[in-house]
Amino acid sequence: MFRNKTKASILRSRPSLHQVKQTHARAVVSGHHGPSTLLHLLSLLSLSSPRYALSLFTSIPSPTVFAFNTLIRHFPPSLSLSFYSSMRRRFLSPNQHTFTFLLHSCTKHVNVNAGVQVHAHVIKFGYACHVFVRNALIHLYSECSRVGSSKRVFQEDTLCRDVVTWNSMLVALLRNGGIRCAEKLFGEMPERDVVSWSTMIMGYVQNGLFQDGLECFRDMREKGVRPNEAILVTLLSVSAQLGLLGYGRFVHSTIVDMRFPITVRIGAGLVDMYAKCGCVEEARTVFDGMVQRDVWTWNAMICGLASHDRAREALVLFRRFIDEGFVPGNVTFVGVLNACSRAGLVGEGRYYFKLMVDGYGIQPEMEHYGCMVDLLARTGLVHEAVRLIEGMAVAPDPVMWATLLEACKLYGFVEMGEKIGNRLIQLDPNHDGHYVQLAGIYANARKWEDVVRIRGLMNERIASKVAGWSLIEVLGGVHRFVAGDREHKDSSDIYKMLETIGLRIPEAGLLAVTS
Incomplete structure (x- = not known):
């Protein structure tokens, strides 16, 4: 009677270590600590107290394969292999x-040598065809970079x-950077679940x-597969990084249509x-x-309000944030x-x-100094601003x-601009923008010889420059352009x-500042 109640009560709940020990003590005192009870106790103790589980295991007169498997499952490879040998x-x-x-034990501890030995025994005992x-x-081989x-x-x-099996191979290929091989395997899969789709989507994003x-997600939705939270958060992040509002709205509409709960992570995304x-x-x-x-x-x-020039709203929201008991961090103060x-x-x-430094003990990082400068x-x-930089x-x-160089140009600080411009060129001689800024300062001061000198220096030092590209989204398609x-x-x-635009600009009374 006690044995049945003990087993049932343990299996129904998630007892603490103290409760398991109490149950064990009662079983010993009452004399109902047979193999069946001990095996169930062993299974629970392997998770919460490996040492106690090992002690309990040694008290079993004739441990079964189940008992050994229980220990193998929850101990590191060195001990797991010892239990297997025993x-x-x-x-x-x-x-x-x-x-x-x-x-799994070898995989968790990335022990490929032990895994190879186990593989040999898998073949020896005829389990190589067990799925x-x-x-x-x-x-195992994927985690150990043995694709x-x-x-x-x-x-x-x-x-x-x-x-x-297919999903595991898909992960192995993506882990090795073989996005196109993974793409081919994905196309050959006879069956796909949400893990298959999420793995492929994450693979594209990581590469x-x-x-x-985003297109893979669209295909997934057309095939009626319900996404998980990880996919939705990842795709919202991608849409945010690239500024693809159409795709972001498509993800949002998917969340609404599927009545997906707006969790904290999805809401933040x-x-x-x-x-x-x-x-x-x-x-x-x-x-x-x-x-x-x-x-x-x-x-x-x-940060969103700040970046859209809604400073007062951002500061009001920050004070509300504090009033609700939240503690600001580095990112919070970047926004403020x-x-x-x-x-x-x-x-x-x-x-x-x-307040950030003295009130919350946050040491300023480059972003905070950048905002202040x-x-x-x-x-x-x-x-x-110069004093702040020099004291960083x-x-x-x-x-x-x-940033300071541009301010010198705007406010006419020629001498300081000259010093900063020359320092910038020394720090990063391959950046053409620094030459252009310094030449602009000289032009405003009508120092034409210096303008010619800086322009010539730029042409000498910057033979080639990697072109920057722009990206826009039109009617659901993404287009990339370079100069x-x-x-x-x-x-x-x-x-x-x-x-046409070039002709209409002067007609509208707008003139280019060529100085």
């Missing part, structure tokens, strides 16, 4: 679970495969093929996507409609200081910078000096439109 010395025959647990064991072998071995196991028996990942795609009102609507929010959600909204910078709020910027430079406080705990990057591009199928129409 099992064999007792002339107990391993089963499919034995090898699956052994291989669970084969999947564990493919996964060739994964392929050989995969190809050994074409009839002994399930969707997990920088963002548009392919939507807020970030809409803000970075220029739709700050939609970002705010999502934010206000969320039942729960974490720090990242607040950060996304504060960026808001102050864009709005020229010098007093507020100084206050929040001091930009704020001071925008408002003509160039000398204060980290070495300033060229972007900060370039002077003639490869686009509509390039002739594009250049005709550029000519």
Whole structure:
């Protein structure tokens, strides 16, 4: 009677270590600590107290394969292999679970040498065609960067495969950087589940093929496969990075159509996507409609408002963030200081910078200094910005000096601009923008000889420059352009439109500043 109640109570719940020990003690005192009870206790203790489990295991007179498998499953490879050896010395025959647990243990601890030994025993005992064991072998070799071995196991028996087998091979190829091989394998799969689709989408994203990942998601939806949260969050992040509003809205519509719960992660992804795609009102609507929010959600909204020149709203939201008990971090203050910078709020910027350091003990990073330098430079406080840079705990990057150089050009600080411009050219002699900025300062000061000298220096030092590209989304398609591009199928129409725009600009009374 006690034995049945003990087993049932253990299996129904998730007892603590203390409760398991109490149950064990009661079983011993009552004399109902037979093999069946001990095996169930062993299974629970292997997770919470390996040492206690080992002690319990040694008290079993004739441990079964199940008992050995339980220990093999939860111990590191060195001990797992020792238990396996002990099992064999007792002339107990391993089963499919034995090898699956052994291989998982080797995979978890990335022990390919032990895994190869286990593989040899898999073949010896005739389990090479068992699908669970084969999947564990493919996964082991994949984790240990032995994709060739994964392929050989995969190809050994074409009839002994399930969707997990294909998924494991897909992961192995992607882990090795073989995106096109993975793409081919994905096309050959007889059956795909959500893991197959998510693996392929993640593979595209990790290899920088963002548009392919988004198209893969579209195909997935057309085939009626329900996505998981990881896919949705990843694709929202991709849409945000590339500014692809159409794709972001498609992901959002999928979430709505499928009545997918707006979790904290999905909500933060939507807020970030809409803000970075220029739709700050939609970002705010999502934010206000969320039942729960974490720090990242607040950060996304504060940074989004700041980047859209809605500084006052961003600062009000920050104070609300504090009032609700959240603790700001590095990213939060980047958003706050960026808001102050864009709005020229010098007093507020100084206050929040001091609050960050003295109030929350956050050491300023390059982004925080960058916001402050930009704020001071925008408002003509160039000398204060220089003092801030010179007092930084980290070495300033060229972007900060370039910000100051632009301010020197704007406010006519020729002498300081000359010093900063020459320093920038020394720091990064291959960046053409620095030469152009310095030449602009000389031009404003009508130092034409210096303009010619700097332009000549730029032509000498920068023989070739990698062209930057632009990306736009039109009617669901993504188009890439570089300067002077003639490869686009509509390039002739594009250049005709550029000519028309060039003619209309002067007609509208807008004149180029050529100095």
